[in-house]
Amino acid sequence: MVTNSRAKSVLIGTLAERTGVNIETIRYYERVGLLPSPPRSEGRWRVYDEEHIQLLNFVRRSRELGFSLDDIRALLALVDDGNTECGAAKKIALRHLADVHGKITSLKRLERALKNMTDACRPGDQSSCPIIEALNTSAEARAS
Amino acid sequence: MVTNSRAKSVLIGTLAERTGVNIETIRYYERVGLLPSPPRSEGRWRVYDEEHIQLLNFVRRSRELGFSLDDIRALLALVDDGNTECGAAKKIALRHLADVHGKITSLKRLERALKNMTDACRPGDQSSCPIIEALNTSAEARAS
DNA sequence: GCTTGCATCTGTAGCAGCTACAGATAGTAG
DNA sequence: CTACTATCTGTAGCTGCTACAGATGCAAGC
16 A cells, blocks of 8 residues: 555755755755755645655764765665665775874864964063964974 | 075975975965965066065965964964064964864764764674664664 | 735855866076 | 977866845735
């Protein structure tokens, strides 16, 4: 028994509300092939159903985890293929994890350097600004 | 005694080499008002001197520390004013530091979430992929 | 039927911070 | 004079949206 008649369909505004994704962003995702083009009403309005909502939620959560649109396309392709074998998905996630880890490492380095600079700077206490000094001094000079 | 004659001037290619900044990037910085327009040769080629090299090095190091071009513009304005009082520079640096710190915090959260996902995923070990599951499951469901 | 008022439509441009290319000159070495 | 390289300008592309303008769609009230 097909339950088509019970699948309540919604317009883009409702989809946006339900998923917390901006309307313009939804259209953007469709344009770049991340979401399928939904059927249109007589007046050419996009009409979405439950499946679209699930799909967009998947995309939103992936974005919240920082996956690139390319990664998400790949993950969605795996889902579409009914691929339950984890290998490919794990590979994508691990690569992303390594990327995030690398970003954290370099941001921490940055944080330390900035903290050193700002700690050295005590306004009113001296005549020259160590921040400006640091930026004016060559890396080689600072290393020595 | 003016030592103008001893200031060796260089073309953009040499400036790029000396500072490690891409030629196109140098022209871009000039276009967006980060660097002053240098004098031109007869044939309309940009001619730089020592001061330009110093300036571009300042910009490069600031970029390496993650300052935005807007921040760098502000820092350069302080230098130009001969402002040796640290207050303004420190404010800029502290704001940036807070920004970096915030980024680290949210990336760490991300890292943990990703690690949980990938740890749960043992390819070949089970029938459904926990990564895909996680992305398919609503945040509310996961929280409960 | 007609108007009001909102939702949605398409297409385009903007954000940061570059990077890359095409096609035109400038300058130099042989 | 010819090659060859350097530089020039102007424009478009990258990621992931976001914001507009101007044109329609559509339901409700009068």
